[in-house]
Amino acid sequence: MHGAPKYGPDFKHFDYVNPDAPKGGTLKQGVVANGYDSLNPFLLKGVSAAGIQVYTYDSLLIASDDEPFTMYGLIAESLETPEDRSYVTFNINPDARFSDGEPITAEDVVFTFNLLTEKGHPFYRNYYAEVEKVTAEGKLRARFDFGKTQNRELPLILGQMPILPKHYWEKHEFEESGLTIPVSSGPYTIASFDAGRSITYKRNPDYWAKDLPVNVGRHNFEQVRYDYYSDDTVALEAFKAGIYDFRLESSAKNWATAYASDALQEGRIVKQAVHHGRPVGMQAFIMNTRKHPFDNRKVREALAYGFDFDWANENLFYGQYTRTDSYFENSELASSGLPEGDELALLEPYREQLPSEVFDEEYHPPSTTGGTTLRDNLRTAMTLLNEAGYEIKNGKMVETETGKPLRFEILLHQKTFERVVLPFKQNLGRLGIDVDVRLIDTNQYVQRVRNFNYDMVVLSLGQSDSPGNEQRDYWHSSNADSPGTRNYMGVSDPVVDDLVAKVIQAPDRESLVTRTRALDRVLLWGHYVVPQWHLAVDRIAYWHHLARPDETPKSGIDLSRWWVKP
Structure with a gap:
């Protein structure tokens, strides 16, 4: 956003990951909520399943976690923007693929923008309001023109846009997706779900971007599962019993009194307050x-x-x-x-x-x-x-x-x-x-x-x-x-x-x-x-078979960088 990026064009991985983290195992998480009724996270209607946008959709660019706002290529391998940032052209990586193996093209980018701003959550209309025109300039070039604006952030804002498959959504009703598993663009796909009670994501073995520098040391779990609990007390007891693996604690009383157990005393549960430097809002x-x-x-x-x-x-x-x-x-x-x-x-x-x-x-x-x-x-x-x-x-x-x-x-x-x-x-x-x-x-x-x-x-x-x-x-x-x-x-x-x-x-x-x-x-x-x-700390508790990188960036804890110990 301002100044030079931290990582040069030949960087191998972000500083805050373990590039040698092993792949495999399952991360089990708990959600305290009364279920979900949608597998489409882009609508105002319904409540979408936990983790679905994070795990199953990629964007044109991805932000680093140790800079205020700098983004690096993901679906887009490069971009072009003038000094005044009055437009941006994204060049799609020719290797980019959706979960069904179909290539990601500039037409998908244009289609996604129009779909989100016309039928998606009102947030997208507001967030992209200053885009005057979007054009596919060939199979792998998508251009956004911004008109009369001084908003230098727009190229980065557009880079955050999740990309949806035109070939899939032209044949399905976007606003009535319900619990139909969609074609997606991210590192995981939906393996199974029990409507409103649980959902499991599995790592896509054919994920095209797994070796990109921005993804080295990330997406290490073979599966990620969320189980829903209607009561937080029950959820905490389930964690202490080992039914799920990781908990970000929001209750000061729980943190002070509720974790005492043989598992904690013996080191099988790890309880830490991890300092971060992000704005807490x-x-x-x-x-x-x-x-x-x-x-x-x-x-x-x-x-x-x-x-x-x-x-x-x-x-x-x-x-x-x-x-x-x-x-x-x-x-x-x-x-x-x-x-x-x-x-x-x-x-x-x-x-x-x-x-x-x-x-x-x-x-x-x-x-x-x-x-x-x-x-x-x-x-x-x-x-x-x-x-x-x-x-x-x-x-x-x-x-x-x-x-x-x-x-x-x-x-x-x-x-x-x-x-x-x-x-x-x-x-x-x-x-x-x-x-x-x-x-x-x-x-x-x-x-x-x-x-x-x-x-x-x-x-x-x-x-x-x-x-x-x-x-x-x-x-x-x-x-x-x-x-x-x-x-x-x-x-x-x-x-x-x-x-x-x-x-x-x-x-x-x-x-x-x-x-x-x-x-x-x-x-x-x-x-x-x-x-x-x-709090200027993340209060976390997790079972000892999980591991995390030595360095925690300013943004704090991110499970996409964790792994299961062999």
Whole structure:
């Protein structure tokens, strides 16, 4: 994206793989969800099987994991783009093949682009919105023209596109694929599945790209299997019994107390906290500003004072977490202090449209440290609610003009999160606010989130070290009412729209950092979320027959580089 790539044209493999890793064995993983109903991961409709896009589809290029955003040839053996990056031409590797042995051509690339943007998940229309024209210039050359745009990221964005077979999808209904096993382009194919309960992928022995430098030391397992569990407690016990091999732990309580066993003590289970350097994004209580009362900024700000992170961290999380105060946490992209220099100059034209705090205060979410108590925070919340037009009547917080009580629902699909949400509910109850906590199954939850049918949810808004086009999907007003996009809060602000465009158009790394910090600062003071917490480690547990490379890149753990010990 910026500067020179780390790996030269003659590199043999990425630094963070074991080029001599043995092939073979099975990786068994557990998924806590209420099953799946689709083998097509590219649609808004349905819930697709775990791992299907990762294991069975290749893209034109592949990113390295030890650079902010650099991509190398996979299906495309080379590309051509001018200095202004106003177009890109991908030259397809003549050896590239689909899983049925048919060659991958430029026609497949053009077909894939049109199929995804016309019939696929709305994400693709947004992500590729600045592509003006796509053309097959011969059997192995596909050209994308971008029109009038300063988005230098587009050649890399197009390189991420998974490639689908035209000869297959012309004979099948893309939008109704259901559980029909499709022809694919990646290193694995689907070996078997039990609808909604398990799925097994097998390494394709005829995979054409297995010896490319970008794949050396990767895709080492002969098979990869996912088993579904409806309850996380059951899933953890299944792991400890050796029914599956690897677990990425999300629960601090489990990590602190639930792994004790003979297998752990004897070294048959390995339990490690592996440090990483990737941005952790924002995990938070997400407020839906499309709905009342979350359309009121002061109400949103007030609700944050009801969440006592410091109490939760000490009493529920064994002190493992750090409070999050940026959408780009754990990176140089995070805002801090007051805006100055180029960032201040960037924000200055918007001064009249932004809260004064953007310029005058450093953002930190409410806390109960440094002598501040929960009672102090609830008193601040009460003041903000009064300013927002609410008052207490008969012990309930009501809108002064209408008498309508302030009440909302927090939607969950993980039972383990109730212990976090219920104290939050209790604290807001002391302000006369009624909060309903509703637990639903995963599939229903996914559909409701996709259609923005909620008041408040708990979500993680992930970020990369090189933000770009995906920022439009998160924050742009054009996606505020577009189902399936990631503008979960319903952000619709012309200043945010402008800053998103500036991030996408950043000409160099320095300006990208400045513009992202400005965007971060404006979003934080919009009070769209109640920030929760983060970790700068991956908490992993695995059975000792698995092995991983000595070096872990900045992006963290990736099982595609692991192997089974002979």
